Amino acid sequence: MTDEHFLDVKDLRIHFPTDDGLVKSVDGLSFHLERGKTLGIVGESGSGKSVTSLGILGLHKGGHAKISGEIWLDGEELVSASLDHVRSLRGKKMAMIFQDPLSSMHPYYSVGDQIVEAYRVHNKVTKQVARKHAIDMLDRVGIPQPERRFDSYPHEFSGGMRQRAMIAMALVNNPDLLIADEPTTALDVTVQAQILDLMRDLQRDFNAALIIITHDLGVVAELSDDILVMYGGKAIEYGTGADIFERPEHPYTWGLLGSMPRLDREPTERLLPIKGSPPSLINVPSGCAFHPRCAFEPRTHGKGKSEVPELIESEGGHLVRCHLTRDERRAIWETEIKPNLEATL
Amino acid sequence: MSEALLSVDGLQKHFPVTKGLLKRQVGAVKAVDGISFEVRKGETLGVVGESGCGKTTTGRLITRLIEPTGGKIVFEGRDISHMSQGKLRPLRRDVQMIFQDPYSSLNPRHTVGAIVGAPFRIQGVQTEHGVKRAVQDILALVGLNPEHYNRYPHEFSGGQRQRIGIARTLALKPKLIVADEPVSALDVSIQAQVVNLLEDLQNELDLTYVVIAHDLSVVRHISDRVAVMYLGKIVELADQKDLYKSPMHPYTNALLSAVPIPDVKGRQGRERIRLQGDVPSPLNPPPACRFHTRCWKAQEICKQVEPPLVELATGHEVACHFPENAPAKGDAPAEAGATA
Amino acid sequence: MVTYIIRRLIAAVLMLVIVSIATFSIFFVIPRAAGVTASDFANRYVGVKGATAETVKATAEKLGFYDPLVVQYGRWVKGIVAGSEFDTGVDVEHCPAPCFGYSFITKQPVWPDLLDRLPVTLSLAVGASVIWLVTGVATGVLSALRRGSIFDRGAMTVALAGVSLPIFFTGIVSLVFFSYKFGITAPGGSYTPITENPAEWAYDLILPWITLAFLLSAAYARLTRAGMLETMSEDYIRTARAKGLREPRVIVKHGLRAALTPIVTIFGLDLGLLLGGAILTETTFSLNGIGKYGVHAIAVGDLPQILGVTTVATFFVVFANLAVDLLYAVVDPRVRLG
Ligand SMILES: Nc1ncnc2c1ncn2[C@@H]1O[C@H](COP(=O)(O)OP(=O)(O)OP(=O)(O)O)[C@@H](O)[C@H]1O
Ligand SMILES: Nc1ncnc2c1ncn2[C@@H]1O[C@H](COP(=O)(O)OP(=O)(O)OP(=O)(O)O)[C@@H](O)[C@H]1O
Ligand code: SF4
Ligand code: SF4
Ligand SMILES: [Mg+2]
């Protein structure tokens, strides 16, 4: 029982039957997380990030989705649990922050009322008590004059304030697990920085487990202890922040790093993009899903095209899904990739 | 220093705000409020700033998709500020715009060939081997397969659609391309492809770019010079290297410091500037220095006197009473004396 | 919010004035222009038989038919708001406000007649609208939640029929079946005031209600279904679920609340249209309501009655729209700012 994690996702699969075929949005995903720690999930559009997070909250339950695998939260399994039980955990034990705070809040109810509602679902208290609690929460997330702003409607808030209010709503029941799906993508940089600071502070205060989902490697690096890189519904690399940023071993991760212009380095002459575009989730490429875009595929002697690589431990919990051997990968990183990323350093 | 292809002086665009049945004007959104800059032949000028600061409006003004409220736009020595649509026709060949959304800016019912070939037909341009051949050449140039001539936009991915958009602007060999957020709707890996493409095309075709974006890293990568906008004003304008190495305007400093860095090593040690609050409404911007409500260096004078945009170091213009990283008095060029 | 209410009120009053001028013009100014003389109007009162030219002239003078039209309009409006006096020659008759004048035919003041019939039409309207709102919205919601199910397809087929079938058809068919064949509903033509016997009231009206409501609930079911399908895929519904709310609450408080907004608007417009529906329904079921009264007035060309019916109808339409505008502002906070 010593290796029991607070959140433990095992071989999660979420497939959607559609007219065009079966969409394998999440296809055998495993990861784990402890209280007080942050996991960053990165990946391109359509790689299955949002479907994963909604899956943990059980929001695909009862729909058309085919779900299998296990999600253990604090010793309880959620995939097989009843919908009603999972519902009772939502908002209380696990909460979520969404990308677009304007469309994610109901336009007809005041911000305060929406927070009160979130509190009273799980606490049998009077409206007055809940109101006081909500105002405290608004204050906590840095909304000035919270008593007055309590009665404002979402459209009367600025983008940054709305996201603060969303955070207040998510944290009002002191959840143990907080999932933030692209929490700052819709915001300006200066406001994004405020929100990231706020999330970091609150996470420390609440000692919650935090999953932050984004396509921005910068944002993950700011907050995460561990990072999961997704491609075509699968994890292709999983490790600590240092594993991913200092000794990445997967060709796709290399590609992401090479694609990004960076402010903390001298500008490189050219960016090093990944060729092609993300895979279809219906007709997933054979073998390694990344092989049509991978520059190193020829070095696997055809295996990349025919065999699906396993997610294998490289060293100390750093997992990589690639047919290249560990030594090959490390050699490529040190001699072919890293020098190019820092070309003019 | 090469000559100016486009120069803009005191450019303004105010959108009236009306109310009620009678459309009484109750105010104006000062989307662009007196900006001056020039774009030199062969260079890339980057324009950055937060949402609503007037970047897109600036782009639409200099391509004359909209008419300015005040100020002057001079393209190749001709004042085009208030030119009629008819007279603008030849200009439309020389100045092209690339839009942010590669989905909605292409007509879904037209083939790629029709889309990219449209400028030839509209402008009545004769081509040596026919329009089809010319279009296929351009498709090859932007990295699309010339055989895609008869396909429709929905058959392409986001990155490919943006390539189609770029191909369309290239058809008539424009002199100036204004790209409004050309990569922000694209995935990281695709962004890099498009950025590289823009750079390659610039070298091959001797293009001049104005690139509008909110992503500071992309702008640094692609630009020679960069203008930083805040609430309809340019607050700093400098060579890319100077601006990113020694930003002088407090807002530029804050912007740069807010960008999350994809590196876990230095994250605790980095010094950060955190601005309070959001950008104020351009309907009712703060008086004098518009940044004073969020500026940590603000003093009384900032609320009363608007700081002019002046050159504090060679080619480095700043609008601030108390700039950061300002050179010692002696180093500054002569005009800087005019401050205060 | 207060300025919003005031603005709406002013608009409503303006609307009433404009419509009253328009109706007055239709019935008095246009006939004049078409060559109908003041004497012709007076003739209607006196009656065709045995009227000498003098009596007609005297009546026309007494009733002010020779006055300029503006004055006549003013007098008409004054009658409505303040009441008026009529010198019948024998003595002065007082017609208390709101006075719509005297019928050409019965020589009775119009207003008491209207007042008599108003409860019938109101009962019909209120009952039918409750039924059509409840069934229409409920069907729409269920259809949306079970999209593609047998219920959904069945309901939408019936709804399509409801939208396209005319009232006199559905009315007569239902009368034949429910009243004459099975005898479970009143045979039509009877009305009991609610104050006397509520059960009897409902029993008499149930068939007209359902007939009228069927037409409209069909439209509402389709509208609600479309609205619910849209709102239930909104981001804020996902947020509501993520909070841990139970599904019924998510559907009603978050989904339906937003989907109802356009329905409220349409409802306001339909209350106006209802009068058209009431005419047909009242005729079909021989109910003595305003609609039937109006039809009769038109048939015999009784101008004061027609004017009275039109004015009362206008008042209700304007009032319904005002109520809806205010309701709309309560429902959608974003409207209040505008
Ligand atoms: N309900 C559904 N039915 C069918 N397909 C779905 C459904 N929900 C998601 N998908 C598909 O699953 C894939 C993964 O979607 P997901 O939203 O998780 O992507 P993402 O990684 O969050 O991308 P983004 O960065 O664009 O938000 C997409 O191809 C999407 O079209
Ligand atoms: N046609 C218009 N009518 C009224 N206001 C407008 C119009 N176009 C733009 N604005 C306003 O002018 C301001 C500047 O808009 P603009 O689109 O130029 O900003 P931007 O810097 O491009 O922002 P973003 O990064 O969000 O694209 C905004 O406040 C906007 O609401
Ligand atoms: S398995 Fe082959 S194709 Fe896939 S990432 Fe590794 S080298 Fe590339
Ligand atoms: S002028 Fe004053 S307020 Fe404005 S940026 Fe400079 S120091 Fe700040
Ligand atoms: Mg997503």
Ligand SMILES: [Mg+2]
């Ligand atoms: Mg813009």
